[in-house]
Amino acid sequence: MERYSRERQGANAALNIQLAWIDYLLLILYLVFVLGIGFLLKRQMETSADFFLSGRSIPAWITGLAFLSANLGAQEVIGMAASGAKYGIATSHFYWVGAIPAMVFVGVFMIPFYYGSRARSVPEYLKLRFDEKTRGFNAISFAAMTVFSSGISMYAMGLLLQTLLGWDFNFSVLVSALIVLAYIFLGGLTSAIYNEVLQFFLIVAGFLPLVLLGLKDVGGWAGLQERLATVATNRGFASGAFTESWTPLTSPAANPMGVEWFGMVMGLGFVLSFGYWCTDFLVVQRAMAANSMSAARRTPLIAAIPKMLFPFLVILPGMIAIAMTESGSLSGFKLPAKPDGSLNYDLAIPMMLGHYFPPGVLGLGLTALLASFMSGMAGNVTAFNTVWTYDIYQAYIRRSASDAHYLWMGRMTTVFGILLSVGAAYMAASFNNIMDMLQLVFAFVNAPLFATFLLGMFWRRATGHGAFTGLAAGTAAAAVHHGLTLPHGAAAGIKGGWMGTLAAYPSEMAQNFWTAIWAWSCCFAITILVSLVTRPRPQEELRGLVCSLTERPAEGHLPWHQRPGLVGVLVMALVLLLNLLFW
Amino acid sequence: MGLDIRLPIGLMFALFGLILLGFGLTSGEDLYRKSLGINVNALWGGVLLVVGAVMLALARRAKPDA
Secondary structure, three states, X not given: OHHHHHHHHHHHHHOOOOOOHHHHHHHHHHHHHHHHHHHHHHOOOOOHHHHHHHHHOEOHHHHHHHHHHHOOOHHHHHHHHHHHHHHHHHHHHHHHHHHHHHHHHHHHHHHHHHHHOOOOOHHHHHXXXXXXXXXXXXXXXXXXXXXXXXXXXXXXXXXXXXXXXXXXXXXXXXXHHHHHHHHHHHHHHHHHHHHHHHHHHHHHHHHHHHHHHHHHHOOHHHHHHHHHHHHHHHOOOOOOOOOOOOHHHHOHHHOOOOOOHHHHXXXXXXXXXXXXXXXXXXXXXHHHOEOOHHHHHXXXXXXXXXXXXXHHHHHHHHHHHHHHHHXXXXXXOOOOEOOOOOEOHHHHHHHHHHHHOOOOHHHHHHHHHHHHHHHHHHHHHHHHHHHHHHHHHHHHHOOOOOHHHHHHHHHHHHHHHHHHHHHHHHHHHHOHHHHHXXXXXXXXXXXXXXHHHHHHHHOOOOOHHHHHHHHHXXXXXXXXXXXXXXXXXXXXXXXXXXOEOOEEEOOHHHHHHHHHHHHHXXXXXXXXXXXXXXXXXOHHHHOOOOHHHOOOOOOOOOOHHHOHHHHHHHHHHHHHHHHHHOO | OOOXXXXXXXXXXXXXXXXXXXXXXXXXXXXXXXXXOXXXXXXXXXXXXXXXXXXXXXXXXOHHHO
């Protein structure tokens, strides 16, 4: 609490960007469009399937861009730029090793079961494939997590607007909550998806000129490389540590992340990214709204193409900001310092907006920032709606009500979910440690999930008891690993080591990656062991849910660009090329 | 679906483009000292206008059946 209030005061004094009438005009126009889409869609919301699943009627390019945009919240834009400033181009591994291969995997191999099983949510798939307790475990932890992450995102937005523009924290939180509430209440998932597509274009339109101006300021890519070489050598690394993505990963000591290639590929890539993109209902829900199996499978693949270019939009500004701060530029941009003297990396993008943008595009840039906050929030709210209504309310509270009742429940849940998020935002504002702790707990719960889905989809012998004990064991393994290790230089407590310190990692990121690897492996092993000693489900019940018992979707008759397998190979080739270009 | 999403997106981009372009062409040069002497409003406004127009054209072309 103390830390945040200090930051608020310090930041308030440091920068106050003034908006002109034209900036407000653009902002208001955007809000009009966002709400207008909600109103236009209101008439189409007749059944609960319309509200929660968009009636499975949306074309692939729209669900694809929404798949991308739902995840494009505050963490993405602000956080990726901050990491770009801290770690340089190695941050792109979150995309080129993490997200893209995972998105190809979920599209080509997993969507056939999600979409084909007609499950209405990811927890519901777990119920169909395993049993009630596995679904309950996933549904409840997921619902809680969405509320808290949308609350944290709301809090971050309120704080940022206060810092940048001097807007009142309460005003920003309440207004943005009301707007998101209004458009989801009216148009359900379709409204969220349509707005996500609008937000996607807006985010690109708002940040691209920033990157171009920043690049021009440092003398293009060559000038940036030269400056970042100074930044790297100042910190005792080889000159390419900020501009080469793989070369510095030979040892943890050779790169600012403190990670070596194995931890990167296994921890971030295989466990964390596959875990997120393949099992998180927030994104998978977008694919489930697609209008055909082929469209559902292409949803993540279509998303992957712009996604692989996003490092240039969100990481590059951070790299430019640190290069200018430590090694100069034409315009003399400097990142501000925190009260404790360290650089405030989180302000890289907001500061650059204020530094380069005159009235006009400034309004556009801020609108883009707001759009990213809202799309992140809306993604959480729609996912929460569905999981609450179908997986908790319908499963445990009212089993067989009319469809109209569930549609009504969905609308009420939107209100309720947003109220909870606002509550979480204020909780984050006053009890900083509780939020850190909650995020930690969710990280423990999430780490092993991918093992459960992998075994569930590709090994028909896996049983419900196996899945449940595996998940519980994996979660426990994550907690124990975290409790026994500590990142270099940290004190025991929230950063780890609360059960004593067996091993130290060079960085927090390395610790996270290895926590995930342990959790995944433990879940994988225990699920197999317990499955082998418990009774399997009859094969007839698993048709459409497990790979070996499901017919492959026929795609031979489709044109090449509609064949998920082929598009997947193409996407992988492109991302390989990007890795090689920035090796 | 009843609503072609390209319509609102195209409309919004065209509007944003027109506003920025108009403002860029009428505003003074010293406004652009920040943006390294480049009139970003006029330039980027033009780009947005073109993107908006393309979106609207695509939505129009897809229309006949509706």
